[in-house]
Amino acid sequence: xxxxxxxxxxxxxxxxxxxxxxxxxxxxxxxxxxxxxxxxxxxxxxxxxxxxxxxxxxxxxxxxxxxxxxxxxxxxxxxxxxxxxxxxxxxxxxxxxxxxxxxxxxxxxxxxxxxxxxxxxxxxxxxxxxxxxxxxxxxxxxxxxxxxxxxxxxxxxxxxxxxxxxxxxxxxxxxxxxxxxxxxxxxxxxxxxxxxxxxxxxxxxxxxxxxxxxxxxxxxxxxxxxxxxxxxxxxxxxxxxxxxxxxxxxxxxxxxxxxxxxxxxxxxxxxxxxxxxxxxxxxxxxxxxxxxxxxxxxxxxxxxxxxxxxxxxxxxxxxxxxx
Amino acid sequence: xxxxxxxxxxxxxxxxxxxxxxxxxxxxxxxxxxxxxxxxxxxxxxxxxxxxxxxxxxxxxxxxxxxxxxxxxxxxxxxxxxxxxxxxxxxxxxxxxxxxxxxxxxxxxxxxxxxxxxxxxxxxxxxxxxxxxxxxxxxxxxxxxxxxxxxxxxxxxxxxxxxxxxxxxxxxxxxxxxxxxxxxxxxxxxxxxxxxxxxxxxxxxxxxxxxxxxxxxxxxxxxxxxxxxxxxxxxxxxxxxxxxxxxxxxxxxxxxxxxxxxxxxxxxxxxxxxxxxxxxxxxxxxxxxxxxxxxxxxxxxxxxxxxxxxxxxxxxxxxxxxxxxxxxxxxxxxxxxxxxxxxxxxxxxxxxxxxxxxxxxxxxxxxxxxx
Numbered sequence: 008x009x010x011x012x013x014x015x016x017x018x019x020x021x022x023x024x025x026x027x028x029x030x031x032x033x034x035x036x037x038x039x040x041x042x043x044x045x046x047x048x049x050x051x052x053x054x055x056x057x058x059x060x061x062x063x064x065x066x067x068x069x070x071x072x073x074x075x076x077x078x079x080x081x082x083x084x085x086x087x088x089x090x091x092x093x094x095x096x097x098x099x100x101x102x103x104x105x106x107x108x109x110x111x112x113x114x115x116x117x118x119x120x121x122x123x124x125x126x127x128x129x130x131x132x133x134x135x136x137x138x139x140x141x142x143x144x145x146x147x148x149x150x151x152x153x154x155x156x157x158x159x160x161x162x163x164x165x166x167x168x169x170x171x172x173x174x175x176x177x178x179x180x181x182x183x184x185x186x187x188x189x190x191x192x193x194x195x196x197x198x199x200x201x202x203x204x205x206x207x208x209x210x211x212x213x214x215x216x217x218x219x220x221x222x223x224x225x226x227x228x229x230x231x232x233x234x235x236x237x238x239x240x241x242x243x244x245x246x247x248x249x250x251x252x253x254x255x256x257x258x259x260x261x262x263x264x265x266x267x268x269x270x271x272x273x274x275x276x277x278x279x280x281x282x283x284x285x286x287x288x289x290x291x292x293x294x295x296x297x298x299x300x301x302x303x304x305x306x307x308x309x310x311x312x313x314x315x316x317x318x319x320x321x322x323x324x325x326x327x328x329x330x
Numbered sequence: 331x332x333x334x335x336x337x338x339x340x341x342x343x344x345x346x347x348x349x350x351x352x353x354x355x356x357x358x359x360x361x362x363x364x365x366x367x368x369x370x371x372x373x374x375x376x377x378x379x380x381x382x383x384x385x386x387x388x389x390x391x392x393x394x395x396x397x398x399x400x401x402x403x404x405x406x407x408x409x410x411x412x413x414x415x416x417x418x419x420x421x422x423x424x425x426x427x428x429x430x431x432x433x434x435x436x437x438x439x440x441x442x443x444x445x446x447x448x449x450x451x452x453x454x455x456x457x458x459x460x461x462x463x464x465x466x467x468x469x470x471x472x473x474x475x476x477x478x479x480x481x482x483x484x485x486x487x488x489x490x491x492x493x494x495x496x497x498x499x500x501x502x503x504x505x506x507x508x509x510x511x512x513x514x515x516x517x518x519x520x521x522x523x524x525x526x527x528x529x530x531x532x533x534x535x536x537x538x539x540x541x542x543x544x545x546x547x548x549x550x551x552x553x554x555x556x557x558x559x560x561x562x563x564x565x566x567x568x569x570x571x572x573x574x575x576x577x578x579x580x581x582x583x584x585x586x587x588x589x590x591x592x593x594x595x596x597x598x599x600x601x602x603x604x605x606x607x608x609x610x611x612x613x614x615x616x617x618x619x620x621x622x623x624x625x626x627x628x629x630x631x632x633x634x635x636x637x638x639x640x641x642x643x644x645x646x647x648x649x650x651x652x653x654x655x656x657x658x659x660x661x662x663x664x665x666x667x668x669x670x671x672x673x674x675x676x677x678x679x680x681x682x683x684x685x686x687x688x689x690x691x692x693x694x695x696x697x698x699x700x701x
Contacts, residue, residue, distance in 0.1 A: 299484065
């Protein structure tokens with residue numbers, strides 16, 4: 008039975024750890040399907056974490072913090088659009104600028120306002136999201152198998168965990184089953200054809216970026232107002248890039264991206280478990296090397312054991328209307 | 331607004347006026363940040379200028395930072411000419427430093443100048459090797475170098491901490507760093523140089539690596555604009571299809587450009603290890619690799635632009651530390667944010683006012699010509 012509960016707790020933490028990656032990958036799908044590269048997921052996630060924590064601290068309500076985080080992330084997405092859609096600047100440069108700006112700004116402001124080397128004050132229980140216990144979780148706990156699955160794995164997560172996995176079918180439906188989604192994908196594949204059909208390419212890309220901003224805000228709020236009770240510097244720790252790699256590995260498709268996100272989450276959960284454990288034949292692996300596993304996995308996935316990733320055709324190119 | 335005929339725009343408008351306007355905008359926004367953080371931006375500017383020019387040690391520090399930024403700026407620029415975004419300067423510099431140290435410590439029986447040359451070669455080889463894997467994956471598998479090089483930064487950091495803690499740590503000390511190199515291998519510093527003229531300085535990290543930075547700038551200029559390699563690299567960067575049609579291999583050039591870029595970033599290790607710390611200290615690249623991006627974009631990816639841009643960032647860094655010393659609300663992260671703003675305005679938003687500025691000057695020149 009100990010083995011079973013080990014597995015259950017591993018799956019439980021996989022679901023939790025994958026959550027910000029899932030939000031970020033879904034956000035990335037919207038931007039990149041519309042033809043706009045988004046390496047700035049990392050910066051936006053960090054911004055959301057900062058704004059959510061600070062907002063919730065001052066306003067006393069995590070939902071208001073989340074709302075402010077959404078506003079902040081949509082603004083950053085609009086900045087990215089302003090630079091790379093309207094002014095046709097280099098999209099990658101714009102993302103790098105946003106990432107570096109946010110790493111600096113969040114830590115600098117946290118230090119200036121709270122004077123604790125880039126930490127925000129710890130949130131009280133009212134100011135953060137708490138774990139949600141699903142109905143009957145307690146009473147079903149002792150039922151074999153079902154109890155383990157329902158009470159130990161599915162129940163007791165933060166609200167963001169459930170929202171993240173609900174967002175996947177929703178994103179799938181919007182992108183592949185609605186006329187908005189059709190236009191979105193068309194703008195990323197062949198913008199001039201879409202323009203000929205009378206659809207505003209720029210407006211479509213801005214809309215996609217706005218949705219992207221909303222989704223990524225959830226990832227950041229999850230980090231600073233749910234799993235942690237404060238913001239600390241560079242707390243996104245490369246998750247924006249991991250999510251992007253998962254999205255590319257998932258071929259810009261919500262379902263396969265989800266699988267890749269879960270794979271990352273699982274390696275990370277495993278990585279945490281492996282720290283300090285003596286492995287047969289190998290012995291104890293130094294903690295620094297174990298921590299590098301998700302990053303190595305990203306490179307391996309990107310190198311692609313499943314063939315070359317084909318990006319949306321018009322990705323990275325600013326659209327220039329014919330004169 | 332109709333774009334102006336590019337050939338009619340004088341070089342100093344597009345290469346001097348426009349970047350200066352963008353820089354001014356970036357600094358205005360940065361001033362706003364300092365204001366939000368609760369300090370006086372005007373006072374901050376005064377401190378920056380005093381800290382970087384006001385006394386000889388400060389000015390030497392400015393030049394020391396300049397040295398680092400020249401290396402990482404050139405590194406980003408070389409890859410950028412091939413349309414590659416090498417964000418991995420940080421990791422390449424870290425591994426480059428490992429190369430310097432390993433060569434210097436293992437060949438210490440050789441005469442010092444030869445050890446220096448070998449160490450520089452070690453920095454280049456190790457830095458290039460760290461850039462090679464992302465380059466190879468980009469060339470063969472299309473794995474975007476932005477993600478892979480970022481990942482290689484994380485991996486380099488983990489690897490180096492592992493080495494510093496478990497493998498090459500100076501076991502007689504507590505901190506995660508190696509033993510010091512023998513004293514005769516240390517690069518002559520500005521302090522030694524100044525004492526020749528009877529000027530006494532307490533301490534200065536500035537050393538002869540500054541000359542290496544100048545040499546590297548000349549090398550990059552020659553390589554990119556005067557050699558066949560440079561031509562092929564730029565051709566692949568401008569138009570890959572046309573380059574293939576002309577018989578130029580994008581595969582080969584992506585790898586060459588990235589390796590040269592990584593090698594240049596590795597040179598940062600020479601300045602830091604032989605010139606300053608004389609041992610490997612955990613985290614010595616300290617963000618210089620990322621600053622190189624801003625330096626290169628501001629300097630329009632040309633050595634002649636990169637040098638003054640690196641100097642400007644030297645002023646910001648050294649003056650910035652003066653600011654953090656005097657203003658409790660400002661930390662060094664504020665200057666990371668300033669870099670982001672500079673990248674935004676001189677990179678991504680460089681077309682914001684370019685058409686207006688260019689047509690303004692072209693019209694004025696036309697009026698003059700017709701008068």
